[in-house]
Amino acid sequence: MTKRQKPPKYSWAYVAVDIVVLTVRDRRLQVMAIRRGRKPGLGGLALPGGFVHLDEDLETAARRELREETGLEVDFLEQVKTYGAPDRDPRNRTFGVLYLAVMPNLPEGAAGTDADDAQWIPVDELLATDLPFDHHDMLVDALERARAKLEYSPIAASFCRPTFTIGQLRQVYEIIWGVGLDPANFSRKTRSVDDFLVETGDTVSEGPGRPARTYTVGSATVLNPPINR
Amino acid sequence: MTKRQKPPKYSWAYVAVDIVVLTVRDRRLQVMAIRRGRKPGLGGLALPGGFVHLDEDLETAARRELREETGLEVDFLEQVKTYGAPDRDPRNRTFGVLYLAVMPNLPEGAAGTDADDAQWIPVDELLATDLPFDHHDMLVDALERARAKLEYSPIAASFCRPTFTIGQLRQVYEIIWGVGLDPANFSRKTRSVDDFLVETGDTVSEGPGRPARTYTVGSATVLNPPINR
């Protein structure tokens, strides 16, 4: 897998990818964490991630590490930022490329976590634990990115299953932004965004209340007009 | 300068920084380019940049390379994206961390380009030349970032000298967005943004027309409300 190359002439380094995978479960924003099997931070929680192979793209490495460490396959994956403080890894000079991934709340087991050491944990709980390296900063930065992207990108749909209701979409916004949104205005607003939502023609009924129309995400890459906080 | 470390155990790589420095000169958006002294792309233009030292932060490396290769000192510097395609550098596995920098149009010579091989060139001209590595993609990505940030960040002020008029600020927007903006509405709009502009109390007269009030940039990090295109 890992090819050889000539010994380094200049300052060399390891390059790793780390991934913040977000989902909404039990009405809370949750993040995928793994239990570390080695020092530093042995036994504690950390973000999934690992070294990039020699013949591998960054995004490919992120997907591979995610699959290996958590068993997850994500549809939304985006580079956030690269961390390069000289002492960020006490062992060797290592650069960390952070990725943000987003998943729907799939039923436990279905493409879920085969890996024993992987678990969903509410974001605020993980933020309160002692994370190794600069994983705390990474989590904060990824969250900020996700919050910002809700406004102008269809990323919220990545938190939903392929077919979803506007109520489900609204909950994503409410939970991630931590605010309450007027259902009536939110419905009008999202439907008015060009190519954001595509009506399926079906409706679903979940619990009491009028059945909701279902939608799939459209071709829009930018929300125009944006959904303001 | 470059410390030693133990020989690599896993896939190692070189890490470089590349910088897109933008300014507005002669009413055009221009970018700093250097003439390459080695292959690949020998004799052609390229973005300034170079390898990160072992004991150096990424941003520090970007500032150092910029100083060494172009003699420039910038105030605005921001990480954009990291490029990691396995074949992006034909010689060795090299990751490239892209930075966006912005400068005012300083009078030629003053903290200008000591370096012979560095030059300002209009962005569209550099885009039309044959750039080495993935510098073309980098330039496109940096431009998109700059255009987007005009809307919601005070980055436009970084294109201006410490004290500037609203007319000068408007020109930055017009040139970078490639659109015409209504001077009256633009003036009202920018002045209404919280903590964006701070009046100096002075006015300056450049050519014909009523003298303009001058401003310095305020404490705002986010423009609220934003300046829409």
Place this chain on the structure above:
DNA sequence: CAAATAGTGTCTCTTAGACAGTATTAT
């Protein structure tokens, strides 16, 4: 004086948000 730029006034049209009211379900 004319031409050019800075800045104010005002009008119109669109949109965001508040909130009342109607539709349709589970229990």
Place this chain on the structure above:
DNA sequence: ATAATACTGTCTAAGAGACACTATTTG
């Protein structure tokens, strides 16, 4: 029936953009 959710209607206030008009300079 009651409660809960989905969705429509409507009003109000704020904001964006068009554009006329005033202010102050250079030549």
